Amino acid sequence: MNALIATDLDRTMIYSESALAAPPGPDSVCVEIYRDAPLSFMTQSGVDALTALAARTPVVPVTTRTRAQFERIMLPGRPFRFAVVSNGGRILCDGEDDVGWRAAxxxxxxxxxxPLADLHADLLTRIDESWVRATRVADDLFAYLVVDTERQPADFLASWNEWCVPRGWTVSQQGRKIYAMPVGVTKSAAIAEVRRRLVDDGALSADAPVLAAGDGRLDADMLESADHAIRPRHGELHDSGWTIPGLAVTRRAGIAAGEEILAWFAAHTPDSPTPDHTALDIPVPDPAFAEK
Known part of the structure; x- marks a missing residue:
C-alpha cells in the first residue's frame, strides 16, 4: 500500500520573502523567479525532503494559481505526473491540460x-481605488482582488458574501487577496479524480490513503476529504482556529513549517523509510496519530 500526497504550495510548501517568518538565510533555496527577481523559497532540507518523497510516492501539487503562474515554480521532485491548478479548475497530466476535466x-x-461576468459586474460596484490595488479574473473561472487590508472596509467581506452565496459563489480572504470562487470548483474534487485515475492504472493501490496539507480556506475542503491532513501554524485556517478531527498542526510557523509538513508526510506514508527528524529539528510524529 502506498499513498497519494496532495499539497498546497504558497505558504504551505513554498514561501515568499514576506511569508518566511525570518529573512532568507544560507539554507534558503529560490524556487521561483518573477520579473527577474527571486519570489518564492524553500529550505535546502525541504528541497531534499520533497525530492525524496516524490521519488517514491505520488505527489500532486495543488494550487489556486493559474497554469502559467504554477509553471513559474521550479518545484523539487518535478516533473509531476499530475498537478491541480486554478483551485481544481484544471488538471494537468504530464504537463498538458486535461480538456475533458475542464469541459465537465x-x-x-x-x-x-x-456567470462570472455577472459576479464581476456586481463586484465593481462595491470597490474603489482607495483600498483595492488590483482586480483580476483568473482562467476565465474566478475573480480575486488584491487589497490594502488596513483600508479595506470592515463590512465588505460579509456584505459581498451575502450576495455571492445564494448565487453559487464562495468568498475567501487570504492575506491581501480576496477570492470569489464558483461552488463547483474545489481542490478536493480534482484530487478525487486524480486518485481514481492512479488507482485505475495501477499506480496507486485501492486502499492507499490521501495525505493533504494546506493553510487557507480554499484548502479546507481538500483537508476535510483527505484520510489524514496537516496544516501549518500560520495562515487563514490557523488564524480562524479552524480544525477537524485528527488534524495535525505544525509546531512552527513560516518556512520551517514546510519542512515539518514534509517530515509528517514521510512519517505517515506507508512502507516509507524513517525520516531524519534530527536533521529537521522537529518532534518525531506519533505513529498512532488520530484517525479521522
Whole structure:
C-alpha cells in the first residue's frame, strides 16, 4: 500500500520573502523567479525532503494559481505526473491540460453558479481605488482582488458574501487577496479524480490513503476529504482556529513549517523509510496519530 500526497504550495510548501517568518538565510533555496527577481523559497532540507518523497510516492501539487503562474515554480521532485491548478479548475497530466476535466467542470459551474461576468459586474460596484490595488479574473473561472487590508472596509467581506452565496459563489480572504470562487470548483474534487485515475492504472493501490496539507480556506475542503491532513501554524485556517478531527498542526510557523509538513508526510506514508527528524529539528510524529 502506498499513498497519494496532495499539497498546497504558497505558504504551505513554498514561501515568499514576506511569508518566511525570518529573512532568507544560507539554507534558503529560490524556487521561483518573477520579473527577474527571486519570489518564492524553500529550505535546502525541504528541497531534499520533497525530492525524496516524490521519488517514491505520488505527489500532486495543488494550487489556486493559474497554469502559467504554477509553471513559474521550479518545484523539487518535478516533473509531476499530475498537478491541480486554478483551485481544481484544471488538471494537468504530464504537463498538458486535461480538456475533458475542464469541459465537465464548466458544465457543473453553469448549472450551479451565476456567470462570472455577472459576479464581476456586481463586484465593481462595491470597490474603489482607495483600498483595492488590483482586480483580476483568473482562467476565465474566478475573480480575486488584491487589497490594502488596513483600508479595506470592515463590512465588505460579509456584505459581498451575502450576495455571492445564494448565487453559487464562495468568498475567501487570504492575506491581501480576496477570492470569489464558483461552488463547483474545489481542490478536493480534482484530487478525487486524480486518485481514481492512479488507482485505475495501477499506480496507486485501492486502499492507499490521501495525505493533504494546506493553510487557507480554499484548502479546507481538500483537508476535510483527505484520510489524514496537516496544516501549518500560520495562515487563514490557523488564524480562524479552524480544525477537524485528527488534524495535525505544525509546531512552527513560516518556512520551517514546510519542512515539518514534509517530515509528517514521510512519517505517515506507508512502507516509507524513517525520516531524519534530527536533521529537521522537529518532534518525531506519533505513529498512532488520530484517525479521522
Amino acid at each position: 467542470l464548466q458544465a457543473r459551474v453553469r448549472d450551479r453558479s451565476v
